[in-house]
Amino acid sequence: MLIPDLMDTCEVVRANPAIFPYRTFTFGPLGLEVRKASNAKEANELRNLHLGATAHACRLQAERITDYFFCGPLCSPSRKAHLIRQPERLRTLAQRFTEIDGLQLLSVWAPKDEVRVNDLFVLSGTAKEAIPSAEMGFVPSGVWKKWPSLTAYLDSIAVTEAQIDTLTAEMRDIGLSALRREKEGIRLVGVGVGDNESGVLLLKAGANRPKLSQPLADLKQLSILDRVADDLYYYETN
Numbered sequence: 001m002l003i004p005d006l007m008d009t010c011e012v013v014r015a016n017p018a019i020f021p022y023r024t025f026t027f028g029p030l031g032l033e034v035r036k037a038s039n040a041k042e043a044n045e046l047r048n049l050h051l052g053a054t055a056h057a058c059r060l061q062a063e064r065i066t067d068y069f070f071c072g073p074l075c076s077p078s079r080k081a082h083l084i085r086q087p088e089r090l091r092t093l094a095q096r097f098t099e100i101d102g103l104q105l106l107s108v109w110a111p112k113d114e115v116r117v118n119d120l121f122v123l124s125g126t127a128k129e130a131i132p133s134a135e136m137g138f139v140p141s142g143v144w145k146k147w148p149s150l151t152a153y154l155d156s157i158a159v160t161e162a163q164i165d166t167l168t169a170e171m172r173d174i175g176l177s178a179l180r181r182e183k184e185g186i187r188l189v190g191v192g193v194g195d196n197e198s199g200v201l202l203l204k205a206g207a208n209r210p211k212l213s214q215p216l217a218d219l220k221q222l223s224i225l226d227r228v229a230d231d232l233y234y235y236e237t238n
Contacts, residue, residue, distance in 0.1 A: 005142050006030070009123065010058035012111070020060055021069075022110035025177040026192035029109065029116075029123055030054050033218060035137030043219035044195040046136070051194040069196050076224065076236060079198045082175055083190055084228045091232075093170050094186040094202045097179045100167075102157030107178040107189075108168050115168060116178075120153045127153060182217045184208055185231075192237075195220055201233040210235070 009029045013020045024030040032050040037043035055065045069075070083090070097103060107116035115122050119130045119139060127150045133141035147153045151161055171179065176199070178189035184207035189199040197220055201210055210233055212225045223238035 005140060006054055006057040010054070013058040013060070017058070017060060017064075019110050020055075020058055020064075021191070021193065022177075024051070024054065024193045025107065025109050026189050026197050027105060027107035027116060027178040027180070029114070029121060029140070030058075031192075033132075033137070033139040035132055035139065035218070037136065037219055040215040040219040040221045044221065046138075048194050066193055066196060069191065069193050076198070079190055079236075080224075080226065080234045083188075083198075083200050084232070084234055086174060087229065087232055089170075089174055090188055090200055090202060093167070093174065093176075094179070094188060096170075097167060097186060098181070100159055100163055102154075102159040103179075104181045105178065106164070106167055106171070108171055109177060112172070115150070115164065117150070117153065117159070117164060118157070120147065120150070122150050129153065180217075184210070187216070195237060197235075197237045199235060200228075201235055203231045203233070209233075 009023065013023060022028070032047050034043040034046045037046065051065060055062065097106065104118050105116065121128055121130060127147040128144040129147060130140040131143040131145060132139050133143070154161060154164065167179070176188050176190060177192070180187040180189065185201060185203040187199060187201055189197060191198055203209070210222070210225060212222050215221050216237065220237035222235055224234070224236035226234045228234055
């Protein structure tokens with residue numbers, strides 16, 4: 001059931017291949033969550049299988065799928081430097097996000113008029129909520145609940161469009177693609193594709209410190225984990 005959705009979501013990529021990296025961000029319309037995977041290996045294999053199908057649907061050459069993420073020896077240090085030089089902005093943004101109880105996840109990509117709020121995607125002006133698949137918990141799964149508008153969904157969770165606009169504007173300005181509420185704090189995602197991701201973990205008071213050997217909440221395996229401050233860790237997954 002995912003293939004028809006991929007074909008539709010890839011339409012803008014087929015018209016403009018340069019937009020592919022932005023639509024494949026971790027929590028974007030061409031990303032995939034596997035919420036019921038039994039372990040990190042299974043989740044990563046399924047994400048990468050989905051990424052291959054996505055590239056085919058978008059008519060992208062195989063060698064270009066991850067080349068923007070693995071773009072040379074300076075890429076990872078540059079991603080890290082860009083984020084950790086603005087710790088107070090990260091903390092302020094995370095605090096604003098935390099204070100809005102109805103938000104679990106907020107994601108942006110390109111084009112700029114599209115957004116994800118929790119499991120509600122706004123794509124080409126249509127608001128639709130992804131229903132996780134029964135067996136593996138895929139999101140998106142190809143099953144959707146349509147909403148009249150983004151505003152209608154936000155009303156149901158007591159969130160305003162002004163709040164979303166403020167957060168997403170700051171996310172784009174900082175260089176973030178997603179904010180995700182997790183058990184130990186807030187995950188601020190920079191860029192990512194498939195099982196590859198970079199970002200910052202901002203821990204709440206009293207939270208357990210992350211360990212390189214422990215996967216993230218969605219079973220992405222950490223490959224880099226650098227302490228920036230007691231409450232702030234830069235990470236990459238692979």
